[in-house]
Amino acid sequence: MQTLLKSTGLIVILLTILGVSAYSKTVSVKSPNGETECVLNVGEKLTYSVLYRGEKVILDGNMGLKIKSGPVLGLNLEVVESAVQEVNETWKPVYNPNETILNHYNELTVDFEELKFPGRKFQVIVRAYNDGVAFRYMVPQGSDRQKCNLENELTTFNFESDVTCWAANYKGFKSHQEGHFNKQPLSGLSPQGYYGLPLTLKVSENCYAAITEAHLDKWAGMYLRTSQHPKELRTVLSNIKNNGVEDRFICTLELPHKSPWRVIMLGEKPGDLIESEMVSNLNPPCKIEETSWIKPGICTWDSWWSRNVNMENDEIKKFIDLAAENEYPYMLIDWQWYGEYNKPEADVTTLAEQLDMPMLISYAKQKNVKLWLWLYWTDVNRNMEEAFNLYESWGIAGVKIDFMALDGYEMVEWYHNTVKLAAQHHLMVNFHGAYKPTGIRRTWPNLMTREGVLGNEYNKFTYNVTPEHNVTLPFTRMLAGPMDYTPGGFVNALKGEFKPQKNTMVMGTRCHELAKFVVFDSPVTTLCDHPENYKNQPGMDFLQKVKAVWDETKVLQGAIGEYIVMARKSGNKWFIAGMTNSDARLLEVDLDFLPDDSYTIDLYKDGEATKLNATKLEKMKLKLHRAEKLKIECAPGGGFVGIISK
Structure with missing residues (x-):
């Protein structure tokens, strides 16, 4: 409670x-x-x-x-x-x-x-x-x-x-x-x-x-x-x-x-x-009596986004393996797992003929990974009680419900009724195709995150997800609450080299992308890319350590649409991150938010090589003193992340 x-x-x-x-x-x-x-x-x-x-x-x-x-x-x-x-x-x-x-x-x-x-x-x-x-x-x-x-x-x-x-x-x-x-x-x-x-x-x-x-x-x-x-x-x-x-x-x-x-x-x-x-x-306190099943974490995603993944058993297992290898608690099975969607005959209690759900659930359990399921809202609305009861019996962790695209009186009530029913069946919820948050996650904390944001998925088919957009979101949409932006694209491209393609690119440097995991707020953070794109890649070790929720947050610097520097505390460590727009920028960060004098930082930053190849970064360990400034050069569309320890 x-x-x-x-x-x-x-x-x-x-x-x-x-x-x-x-x-x-x-x-x-x-x-x-x-x-x-x-x-x-x-x-x-x-x-x-x-x-x-x-x-x-x-x-x-x-x-x-x-x-x-x-x-x-x-x-x-x-x-x-x-x-x-x-x-x-x-x-x-x-x-x-x-x-x-x-x-x-x-x-x-x-x-x-x-x-x-x-x-x-x-x-x-x-x-x-x-x-x-x-x-x-x-x-x-x-x-x-x-x-x-x-x-x-x-x-x-x-x-x-x-x-x-x-x-x-x-x-x-x-x-x-x-x-x-x-x-x-x-x-x-x-x-x-x-x-x-x-x-x-x-x-x-x-x-x-x-x-x-x-x-x-x-x-x-x-x-x-x-x-x-x-x-x-x-x-x-x-x-x-x-x-x-x-x-x-x-x-x-x-x-x-x-x-x-x-x-x-x-x-x-x-x-x-x-x-x-x-x-x-401004919302009422929690209404769920027993809440031990509500847990944050990072979630892998067998998405249409990364490489147009087919909805097949072996492909899904790759994403379960990715979660297990990095000790992520969740993996999301995306659309078409129950066949055709958004049709009168769609049934969210059945399986596409090529899938073996009992096998996948057993495989994930052996790997200590729990599954989430994607649902089209009108499909699940036809028999929600039956479906949620079934998912609870399967041991499903949560549901991602999509394509509502309305916020009239009836839809607002539908959100409340859905998250309440999900809580009765020990299911967490991620609303996509959704309106902005209004704080009801305090009352129904199984509502972990929601979309209602122009996020990484738009890199698949537009040029809209610019570094300028990324450093505007924290000061605008994120003020309302968590946003399922789906960060983690590792096919990084400089702005002039970016183009929509099958193996989806993201605009900005690798460090700019890593910084999203600290700057953007989402208690369940969905990792967007394909396992093949993460193999032996610089920065993946940071994603093995980053958290999905934080004990304390400090905004150290920022100008809307230009840059942002944030520090978030988890246990006895501080995770610090900065992002810039399409301008190269020298960030000079005061460290007086640190309670003690001497620290070390594992720092990931843009380097000279980054100016020619956005996937490159420099990693180093430095000593810090709270009376000093941390000075970091960011490439255009760049950034940095660091883990500060005593």
């Missing part, structure tokens, strides 16, 4: 005691350190502002909901009661008991009532963290209603100036959410766009922000677009059902009903956003 380790107690203050009357026009809450603040302005309409270290980040953003058969909920309100409480606790992810996550915030709860007919009640809950602000709506149950239909959410995010942002336009609600986060001014976004979350912004030289959502449940996925005001982002909610048909309503709310959290992450540097745990903290 996730356990709370410490609680400094609950402090509840009625604001009326402090002189705030029921008819106040302003109610606010500050973070525990006083550096972030959210102010609710109550008048003809309800608005909010967010400040960071006294600087205005959001100014008079609109709040409210449009409910069928009634005026906008959020107009002509009075404050009935307000209260603030402080929560200071820590908890541990079940799959990494060495990591401790701080959840410290001040929470403001405001009860409103409409001054005019129909006199409905309405509640807003605001949490102020040291690293951001979040708020949600609560629609109470009335004496005359137990349900209502949501037509629209009216939340906007208003900025004082034309700030720089990094945004991915998915161009519709039907999307796998796999795109580039392009740098542009806010005014460059389209009023017809479907900009996904997170959306990262540079508010000023000393203030970065990211907008996303947390605890998405019984609601529809959120997108952003500009309005007639070029400095305003407005909320757009998906209205697509699971059958792909648009609904006239966003969803039906069973009352009382809480919306997802609207999250504004804040930091002085872009790396501060990466270190934030707000998205996970």
Whole structure:
């Protein structure tokens, strides 16, 4: 179970005691350190502002909901009661008991009532963290209603100036959410766009922000677009059902009903956003009682990606062997193991005629490797209970479910129901063709990772996975949670030499690829390449040592789309990694994050040979002192990794 380790107690203050009357026009809450603040302005309409270290980040953003058969909920309100409480606790992810996550915030709860007919009640809950602000709506149950239909959410995010942002336009609600986060001014976004979350912004030289959502449940996925005001982002909610048909309503709310959290992450540097745990903290604690079966690790993959692998017993055994040789716990059997997929006759409880699943399961067990299975979502949806029961009897570790490509109300509920049922059958889950994370892995920690990212698979058929893209992802998509990017391509190519081909290349140097295992977050990390491409290759010894989860994370340097340097702790060792875009770069890294003075590092870096052959690297052992700088030359599209020991 996730356990709370410490609680400094609950402090509840009625604001009326402090002189705030029921008819106040302003109610606010500050973070525990006083550096972030959210102010609710109550008048003809309800608005909010967010400040960071006294600087205005959001100014008079609109709040409210449009409910069928009634005026906008959020107009002509009075404050009935307000209260603030402080929560200071820590908890541990079940799959990494060495990591401790701080959840410290001040929470403001405001009860409103409409001054005019129909006199409905309405509640807003605001949490102020040291690293951001979040708020949600609560629609109470009335004496005359137990349900209502949501037509629209009216939340906007208003900025004082034309700030720089990094945004991915998915161009519709039907999307796998796999795109580039392009740098542009806010005014460059389209009023017809479907900009996904997170959306990262540079508010000023000393203030970065990211907008996303947390605890998405019984609601529809959120997108952003500009309005007639070029400095305003407005909320757009998906209205697509699971059958792909648009609904006239966003969803039906069973009352009382809480919306997802609207999250504004804040930091002085872009790396501060990466270190934030707000998205996970805004979700309920673990609901699984016995969790010993939930284990992180690296997973090999008999993918169509590496060499167009055939779905045959002997080929699958090669990937089981790769996992066993490197002491990886998992191997994923990909599509077509049950024959044709995405057809009415597809049956996920049967086998393709050429496969011997009992033999493969036995073979993997002898090698101390557990298997994952790929599933097309509509195929498994027809008989999910039967299938999960069968997989549990086989000893399957987890399921990779693919091609949902929706985040309307029905699909959001499908995600929750699926991961809950999987937990009942001791199955971990990896969602592909998925929407971005919203933190429910805290509640259902068997949800190990998900896609919703333009990852290595696109190297098979596009030129899209550039070094620039790779050093943008940590500051954008990864802020929402783990991403199954599938790193580990060892047919490395310099940018001008890269081309899509059968034996799939990846753009960037070998060290750039190794660095992804430290920089990118995924508690189950899927290794993308073919066993033949790993044989006797430089850097493979690093992949035998790298971890999938970490005890502590430090972002040491970084500029969005340019470079990043991160350090992650595992036990008594630090794994450090850097990546650069297509520019060669000298990285000078301060080592003052190390607690003691003297260390050694096993360093893998680009060398002179790398400039001509991207698969080359230099390996060396160096002495380090925390008062010194680690200076590393990176080739274009390059990087480095190192293991720091006492």
